[in-house]
Amino acid sequence: MLKLVRIIIVVLLCLIICICGTIYSLIRFKNPNNVSVVARWFGRLYPLFGLNVEHRYPENVDQFNPCIYIANHQNNYDMVTISYMVQPRTVSIGKKSLIWIPFFGLVYWATGNILLDRDNKNKAHSTMGQVAQRINQDNLSVWMFPEGTRSRGRGLLPFKTGAFHAAIAAGVPVVPVVCSSTQNKIDLNRWNNGKVICEILPPIDSRQFNKENVREFANHCHQIMQHRIAELDAEIAQSSL
Template sequence: MTVPYTEILVVGGLLLLPILYESSHVFRYHLKFFVYYFIVMFNSVLLIPVFCLRAKNVKNLILASYFCRWITALIGIRWILRGSDNLHEERACIIVSNHQSSLDILGMFNIWPTMGKCTVVAKRELFFAWPFGLAAWLAGLIFIPRVQKDEAKVIMNKAAEKIKSDKTKLFIFPEGTRRNTGQIHPFKKGAFHLAISAQLPILPVTFSRYYFLDKETKRFDSGVVIVNALDAIDTKGMTFGNLDDLMENVRDKMSASFRDSTKEVLDMVHHNNLCSQKNL
């Protein structure tokens, strides 16, 4: 009885995977992102019929988080949440966070049960990345056009009215573009303009640096991320004349949190490496 060549190739490929994973950081980088995106897309297909039963309900995102948060164990990331009481409080607010990678979404999946009712502002192009885009729309994500600023303002103002009446949190990445460069980059004004206009508090959240990830060298190792939810900053009584000061205040607080949490993580990793070496 002859064994089909396809079966030999499949078995050989499976046996080769662990070797490539351990020996090639480029292969490991692409495999981890493939696993991440594939599972998210697969879960989107599973959840779309469920989301249709309560379309545009942001609580669908909490359900999605339970389906997706376990991906972190597969790709070797551990998330540590600090300041959970600030996130858990049921209130309407604008959450602003630094933006380093698409892994930020995975980090959000891990803290969504704590955030409770929360939705996200995303660029409209993401809607067309089906099935994820359709599932996200059904889960209540707010898609805005990047170029058409007038339309974006109308969408955001309507969103502010709804989150205020429903006591929902609105998650925004004010840097706009994701950059893993070890610093908090200048903010765009949209989130802060909205917070002042609707008189909603700003709740800063920082993700410590993804030291384990490097897009240029295609490196994606295991790692730890500290997610720090800071105290909310009240905007009651503020006018647009306070906009620049508010942005500077928030960015200063987030930069300090980002710097401190990144140092803590790196010290933690260094300590663990020393302990591992002593045990050898």
């Protein structure tokens, strides 16, 4: 019964956020802060899932822009956990097919996110060049999930190199954003689903890498994020004893 009530409330609130977010973003069309505002609306829904989410920021997080944020992508609960970490003047990159999702697709487009045609690899590579150009011209940051898909309990999946090519081309740092594990830890029939920690890590300078060692760049960031996620999981496990 609790699960059903939660689902109904969450669906209704998500519809309201999508409708209000679309209207808000169309009024402020192309405003670079649209994405962070609407992302935080979704991020405030976490208590409805019985979660206690802690958001951790470096002291100088407001000085990170422009940059490319890379985050681990676990499941649909990312919408109410790590999405709250999206910073001002940040847009995300998502699949072009997202626009066909009822209500959500419209707000995703209206807020100013970048839609990528992943079925066309040549176009995707060209888009990364355009992303780098837009970062510098518009003083924007970009949020990406370098795994390319939800991990769904399989750990941090290998990274694709698109985000790192874009960072090298734009000459901006990569900023890892990590969220502790949520897969199989949330039961909507349970009042309390425990604690989740989301954290923005220090920037990683892209200038020490180039096109020839971009895979090394991706692996370096993967190791840092994998290690920190393990630390956060251990911290949560210890605090629950």
